[in-house]
Amino acid sequence: MLELQRIRENKEEVIERLAVKNFHASGIVDEIVSLDQQRRATQKLRDDILAQSKKLAREIGRYFTSGEKEKAEAVRRESLALKEQVKTLSDELDKISGTLHNKLVELPNLPHPSVPRGNSDADNEVVFTEGEMPVLPQNALPHWELADKYKIIDFDLGSKVTGAGFPFYRGKGARLQRALINFFLDEAIGAGYLEYQPPLMVNEASGFGTGQLPDKEGQMYYIGLDKLYMIPTAEVPITNIYRHVILKEEDLPLKNVAYSSCFRREAGSYGKDVRGLNRLHQFDKVEIVQIQHPGKSYETLEEMKAHVAGLLRKLELPFRIVRLCGGDLSFTSALTFDFEVFSGAQKRWLEVSSVSNFESYQANRMKLRFKGADGKTRLAHTLNGSALALPRIVAALLENNQTAEGIKIPEALQSYTGFELID
RNA sequence: GGAGAGUUGCCGGAGUGGUCGAACGGGGCGGUCUCGAAAACCGUUGUCCGCAAUUGCGGACCAAGGGUUCGAAUCCCUUACUCUCCGCCA
Numbered sequence: 001m002l003e004l005q006r007i008r009e010n011k012e013e014v015i016e017r018l019a020v021k022n023f024h025a026s027g028i029v030d031e032i033v034s035l036d037q038q039r040r041a042t043q044k045l046r047d048d049i050l051a052q053s054k055k056l057a058r059e060i061g062r063y064f065t066s067g068e069k070e071k072a073e074a075v076r077r078e079s080l081a082l083k084e085q086v087k088t089l090s091d092e093l094d095k096i097s098g099t100l101h102n103k104l105v106e107l108p109n110l111p112h113p114s115v116p117r118g119n120s121d122a123d124n125e126v127v128f129t130e131g132e133m134p135v136l137p138q139n140a141l142p143h144w145e146l147a148d149k150y151k152i153i154d155f156d157l158g159s160k161v162t163g164a165g166f167p168f169y170r171g172k173g174a175r176l177q178r179a180l181i182n183f184f185l186d187e188a189i190g191a192g193y194l195e196y197q198p199p200l201m202v203n204e205a206s207g208f209g210t211g212q213l214p215d216k217e218g219q220m221y222y223i224g225l226d227k228l229y230m231i232p233t234a235e236v237p238i239t240n241i242y243r244h245v246i247l248k249e250e251d252l253p254l255k256n257v258a259y260s261s262c263f264r265r266e267a268g269s270y271g272k273d274v275r276g277l278n279r280l281h282q283f284d285k286v287e288i289v290q291i292q293h294p295g296k297s298y299e300t301l302e303e304m305k306a307h308v309a310g311l312l313r314k315l316e317l318p319f320r321i322v323r324l325c326g327g328d329l330s331f332t333s334a335l336t337f338d339f340e341v342f343s344g345a346q347k348r349w350l351e352v353s354s355v356s357n358f359e360s361y362q363a364n365r366m367k368l369r370f371k372g373a374d375g376k377t378r379l380a381h382t383l384n385g386s387a388l389a390l391p392r393i394v395a396a397l398l399e400n401n402q403t404a405e406g407i408k409i410p411e412a413l414q415s416y417t418g419f420e421l422i423d
Numbered sequence: 424g425g426a427g428a429g430u431u432g433c434c435g436g437a438g439u440g441g442u443c444g445a446a447c448g449g450g451g452c453g454g455u456c457u458c459g460a461a462a463a464c465c466g467u468u469g470u471c472c473g474c475a476a477u478u479g480c481g482g483a484c485c486a487a488g489g490g491u492u493c494g495a496a497u498c499c500c501u502u503a504c505u506c507u508c509c510g511c512c513a
Contacts, residue, residue: 027506047482054442054482057494072493077494203503246470281486336437367471 001364002107003379007032017110020326024378028103035100038376039160042096046089050108053082053107107213109361111326118325118401124338125325130309134400142345143395144276146402147173150422153394155276165266165274165281172422176397176409177284179416180261180390184286186386191307192258193288199235200260203227206240207380208367211332221263230263234287235384241292243366247380249373253300254291257387259284277391278350285389289382291368294360297381301335301357304385308353311388316411317341317396320349334359341392345399350392391417398422 007014011029011404057080064071108113117123147153169177174406191194207213207229212220221230231237238258239286247254248353262285288307292300306323312319324336339353360379363369369377401408406423 040473043482047473050483051481053493058442060493064441083493281459369470 001104001359002110003360003364004032004036004104007107013109014107014110018108018146020115020237021329022119022327023108025107028106032100032103032107035096035107036276038094039093039100040095041126041248042089046086046093046332049082049085051085053079056082064411065331077408078249087138092381105365106387108331109224109334109358110358111329111333112325114323115329115335116325117327117364119327124328125323126319127323127337128309128318129318130313131316131342133318133342135352136344136400136402140345140402142397143343143398145408146398147276152176152422153277163281165279167277167280172417173394173418175417176394176422177227178389179413179418180285180388180393183413183416185259185333186256187311187314188257188286188288188307189341191255193255196234196238196241196256196258198231198234198258200231200263201226202231202236206243207403209240209243210236210362211365212236212289215331218267220263221265231385232264233262233285233386234258234260235289237285238289239291239362239382239384240366242368242380245368246377247291247294247368247370249293249370251291252291252293252370256289257286258289259286261285262389273277277395281390283391286387289384289386290387292381292383293370294381296377297357297359298335300381300383301337301355302382304355304387305337308355308385308387309354311341312341312352316396316410316412317394317400319352330356332356332358334361339386339388341396343392343396343399345402346395350391350396352396353386353388356383358382358384 002014009030011033015029038201056243060072060079061077063069063075116123131237133380138335141149144153147155150172152170154170155164157168158164160167185195201223204213205225208221212229212232216232220232222228237260238256241256261282263282264280266279266281267272273279288304290300290304307410309319309321319339319341321340322340324333324338329336333356334355336356338351339355340349340351342348343350351377359381362382363379368380368382370380371377395412398407401410406421409417409420409422
């Protein structure tokens with residue numbers, strides 16, 4: 001949620017910046033500014049009458065205690081008239097505030113000035129590339145065939161037991177999952193992150209806090225009986241730890257890491273994008289989250305990028321970093337860098353991480369603040385990044401490391417898997 | 424799932440209709456004292472909104488939401504959560 005003051009004071013800039021996200025904001029911004037004016041005027045009216053009414057109530061109290069019942073009765077009648085007015089004005093104020101809030105929540109976050117214009121992932125800007133492209137033989141297999149060949153992932157069995165997009169990992173496939181999770185967690189802990197194991201379901205307030213609700217309601221699994229949402233990422237529970245919290249400035253930055261399964265309905269996905277491990281309804285991910293001082297959040301974004309790059313380097317995967325264009329940027333993000341690994345047999349780049357700065361957008365929704373040295377309370381900045389999501393890493397590892405003898409496990413991972421080869 | 428009790432400020436904990444934003448204790452911050460520290464003593468201590476904008480004024484907030492009343496932390500209703508006992512259970 002954008003800060004009202006910012007909209008009020010920089011109306012034109014807000015409209016221009018949102019245009020980069022292909023969001024036409026002029027109408028709604030005008031409405032917001034006008035609703036805000038109405039709200040303030042109405043509150044002034046109500047508060048004045050309320051103050052008067054409080055004064056009378058105290059007077060009645062005093063007359064009662066001193067036994068002057070007739071005087072009390074007279075003032076009571078006077079006060080009764082005010083009551084109606086207060087009620088009317090309060091209802092009006094609630095209505096205006098509610099509408100204002102609903103409008104405010106419809107506005108996406110402002111993109112950072114460095115975000116390029118564009119409509120889709122085709123317009124994203126490649127900012128960095130590293131690693132050697134795999135040279136595979138003509139008959140190289142895509143990962144879903146390798147998974148089947150070595151009997152390490154069973155998609156059909158998942159379909160039978162649950163549905164499409166819920167695979168079983170088996171034998172060395174299952175161990176590889178565990179190894180990656182532990183490797184990613186250990187790396188994050190080494191970089192100063194505190195490990196959490198979060199709940200896999202969250203309530204509505206948490207879904208709202210990080211911005212999944214109401215925007216992406218249809219993308220989450222919902223347990224109606226208990227009104228709980230399956231988490232699409234650990235970002236949701238981990239960031240919401242700080243909902244309605246005022247931190248101390250010296251506590252910043254807070255660095256948390258969590259492994260969790262993630263659940264996504266992925267309504268509307270189709271085709272080669274969903275083949276094999278490319279897109280699943282349930283997958284595993286290690287997520288890093290930071291709460292940072294507004295003046296330092298972009299340094300932190302760089303630090304998080306460096307962390308993710310380090311992981312891919314250790315896994316010996318060729319990768320590139322992409323700056324998302326306005327059209328591809330999420331609703332809540334100000335600046336996002338995607339990490340993509342090259343999957344040799346599919347011959348395509350697969351997104352394995354998304355590192356974002358949300359500035360104060362999520363913090364404003366969940367009222368996450370910190371008290372500065374000057375005693376003033378300000379919104380903090382929130383950031384998060386996948387470090388990393390497993391399925392596409394596994395896809396790239398399988399495809400890129402396939403040999404006649406089997407699939408080679410990168411050295412950094414061998415102490416975690418306990419084997420060097422999947423055969 | 425059944426029965427009962429509870430949810431108050433940074434923490435503990437009073438307060439059952441009338442200046443209660445809230446006693447008292449602890450903690451934090453500032454000061455006195457001291458070479459310094461401790462102790463003691465004094466003062467101070469939340470968040471949000473609005474008006475005026477230099478210190479000022481008004482309103483809201485005692486789990487959340489609604490109701491009764493001139494007036495509610497205090498009474499009523501709904502929801503959430505916590506605790507105790509029983510049941511069930513990894």
